[in-house]
Amino acid sequence: MAKLIFNDQNFEEEVLKSEIPVLVDFWAPWCQPCLMMAPILEELAEDKSLEGKIKIGALNVDENPQTASRFGIMSIPTIIIFQKGIIVDQIIGLQAKENLLARINNIIMNKEVKK
Amino acid sequence: MRSPFLLWKNFEALIIIYKTFLYFDSMQEKYSLIIVGAGPAGLTASIYASRYNIPHLLIGSLIGGLATEAYKIENFPTEKEISGLELTQKMKEKAESLGAKIIVDQVVDITRKEKDVFEVKTRSANSFLTETIILCLGTIKRKLNLPQEEKFLGKGISYCATCDGPFFKEKVVAVVGGSDSAAVTALYLSEIAEKVYIIYRREELRAQEAIKEKVIKNEKIEIIYNNNVKELRGDTQLKEIILENKYKNSFSLKIDGLFVEIGGVPPQTIIESLNLETDGQGYIKIKEDGSTSIKGIWAAGDVTTGSNGFRQIITACAEGAIAADSVHRYLINKK
Numbered sequence: 030m031a032k033l034i035f036n037d038q039n040f041e042e043e044v045l046k047s048e049i050p051v052l053v054d055f056w057a058p059w060c061q062p063c064l065m066m067a068p069i070l071e072e073l074a075e076d077k078s079l080e081g082k083i084k085i086g087a088l089n090v091d092e093n094p095q096t097a098s099r100f101g102i103m104s105i106p107t108i109i110i111f112q113k114g115i116i117v118d119q120i121i122g123l124q125a126k127e128n129l130l131a132r133i134n135n136i137i138m139n140k141e142v143k144k
Numbered sequence: 145m146r147s148p149f150l151l152w153k154n155f156e157a158l159i160i161i162y163k164t165f166l167y168f169d170s171m172q173e174k175y176s177l178i179i180v181g182a183g184p185a186g187l188t189a190s191i192y193a194s195r196y197n198i199p200h201l202l203i204g205s206l207i208g209g210l211a212t213e214a215y216k217i218e219n220f221p222t223e224k225e226i227s228g229l230e231l232t233q234k235m236k237e238k239a240e241s242l243g244a245k246i247i248v249d250q251v252v253d254i255t256r257k258e259k260d261v262f263e264v265k266t267r268s269a270n271s272f273l274t275e276t277i278i279l280c281l282g283t284i285k286r287k288l289n290l291p292q293e294e295k296f297l298g299k300g301i302s303y304c305a306t307c308d309g310p311f312f313k314e315k316v317v318a319v320v321g322g323s324d325s326a327a328v329t330a331l332y333l334s335e336i337a338e339k340v341y342i343i344y345r346r347e348e349l350r351a352q353e354a355i356k357e358k359v360i361k362n363e364k365i366e367i368i369y370n371n372n373v374k375e376l377r378g379d380t381q382l383k384e385i386i387l388e389n390k391y392k393n394s395f396s397l398k399i400d401g402l403f404v405e406i407g408g409v410p411p412q413t414i415i416e417s418l419n420l421e422t423d424g425q426g427y428i429k430i431k432e433d434g435s436t437s438i439k440g441i442w443a444a445g446d447v448t449t450g451s452n453g454f455r456q457i458i459t460a461c462a463e464g465a466i467a468a469d470s471v472h473r474y475l476i477n478k479k
Contacts, residue, residue: 060307061212061229065205065248091310101381103311103401104298121298123206125250125267 032074033086037095040088045114047084050136052129054087055097055107062123063106069126073133082137083110110136174273175201177471178264180251180414181280183209184457185445187235187244188464189278194242196472201272202239203264205250208232209282210408210446211457214325215306215332218354220457229306231457254418260440260478276474278467279428279436279443280460281415283408288320292376296402300382305329305403312401314338318385320373321405327351327359329405334364341397342367343387368397376402408455410447423449434467440474442467 035043035053044051054070056063067087074085090097090105100109100116110118110132118132177193179186182204193200206212214228223231240246249266257263257273265271285303287293293301302308305319309332317337319330322344328351333340342349342359347369349356359365368387374394375386382402388394410426421429421437427449434442434450444450444463451459 057307057310059229059310060304061208062206062304062307065207068248101299103300103381104302104304104308106307107298119298125205127267127269 030074030080030084032071033084035086035088035093035096037093040093040096043084043086044111047111047113049081049083050110050112050117050133051084051086052108052110052133054085055090055100055102055105055109056087057089057091057105059091060105066106066123069124069129072126073129076130079133079137083133112136172271172273173201174261175199176274176475177201177276177278177468178203178262178272178274179278179280180204180254180264181209181282181445181447182207182236182246182248183280183282183445183460184211184232184235185209185282185460185464185467186278186280187232187239188461189280189444189468190239190244190246190464191235191242192465192468193471194239194244196468198468198472198475200245201274202244202246203249203251203266204246204280205248207236207246207248209280210285211460213304213306214457215309215328217457219352227306228457235461251414254414262440275440275478276471277441278434278464278471279414279441279447280445280464281411281428281443281447283446283455284411285404286406286409288373288376288404288406290373290376292378296376296378296382299380300378300400301376301402301404303404305332305405308401308403309333309336312337315400316398317341317401317403318343318397318399319403319405320344321407322346322349322351323405323407324351324355325407326405327355329403330359330365331355331362333403334362337364337401340365341399343371343373343385344369345372346370373402408446415447430463432466433470434463435470442470 108120176198177200179189179202190202211228211232218225252267253265255263316339318341319326320343330340330342370389371387373385374388377384385397428443430443430448430450436443444467445460446455450463
């Protein structure tokens with residue numbers, strides 16, 4: 030699945046009401062670490078092992094201040110993983126792909142155990 | 145009992161696995177040079193290596209390095225003023241135009257595989273072989289090392305003003321530090337925030353005069369000398385900091401954001417695992433030609449003891465060029 034684009038308008042529907050966990054990358058074009066992060070998330074979004082288990086997308090904080098301030102974003106890149114509308118993980122700063130994958134898998138696994 | 149035929153089949157399977165392993169092992173990419181780190185030193189080393197026709201690979205987790213965070217650079221000879229992001233982008237484009245192969249990844253381990261061959265492993269489990277290495281590891285921003293610092297990261301504490309400054313529009317912020325970076329950070333924040341404090345432990349800023357003058361003239365900036373940040377306070381967000389002077393007198397400052405600009409420290413992992421010779425503070429000791437205590441490994445940029453400890457973009461570039469030239473001489477002599 031390709032990386033999704035979230036905004037103030039679709040956030041409720043696409044993220045908070047999603048049936049599966051959603052990873053949101055809060056970013057802005059003025060931030061170099063954010064630009065380095067983008068292709069990593071692109072790769073994760075295309076990762077077949079995550080297909081149907083998590084949605085991965087980005088939200089431009091400059092264009093969507095409402096959502097950014099709702100979640101108190103004061104540092105970017107910030108990655109938040111939501112599950113059933115609740116924040117289950119939050120990571121600040123440039124991350125390696127492996128680290129993100131581990132955090133995602135941790136959430137996916139937990140979900141499966143709970144079932 | 146198992147038939148001899150089945151045993152033979154198992155043996156054959158093992159041989160196939162072994163041969164496949166050997167095949168992939170021999171496929172491991174090998175370079176004459178690997179440059180670790182993609183800041184100004186690494187990018188310049190790559191530019192020179194390309195012009196010397198040295199087959200090389202550049203691996204870095206942040207293209208442009210820490211320099212990308214500089215909001216305004218006014219002392220690079222060719223530029224009137226330029227952002228760090230733009231300047232390093234130009235260096236990257238230049239390196240790529242000469243054929244540089246750049247991988248965005250983090251080097252996690254370097255080991256000597258044979259006499260003149262090093263193995264470089266990355267976080268994404270890739271590994272490459274190389275005859276020589278230039279370490280351009282840069283530095284990591286120093287933290288305050290105060291309780292709750294982790295907790296308030298992204299909740300009022302920032303180590304990157306150009307990333308996070310825009311979140312503090314018309315707010316009250318403070319910058320800790322007295323160097324060029326601290327002063328430039330305060331100037332940048334004064335364009336966004338309502339009020340900017342600079343908190344410095346000494347009596348006078350140590351930034352270059354040209355920058356210092358601008359800071360002192362700026363009406364939004366107030367400098368608090370002779371004080372350290374002693375405590376961070378707040379609930380879910382940073383709200384207040386407690387400052388203390390050398391006479392142990394303390395007072396509180398209500399702020400919305402705190403930007404930490406108290407210099408950098410060399411990253412330890414690779415330097416320690418290689419057992420490279422360093423100075424007391426962990427910077428890699430280099431000779432005039434950029435060589436380190438290990439044959440086949442050079443170093444350049446902020447991570448070294450070079451350039452009289454004057455850590456600037458232009459000195460990093462110069463060290464990168466010198467190291468690439470030394471690698472070139474070394475490879476020629478080896479032939």
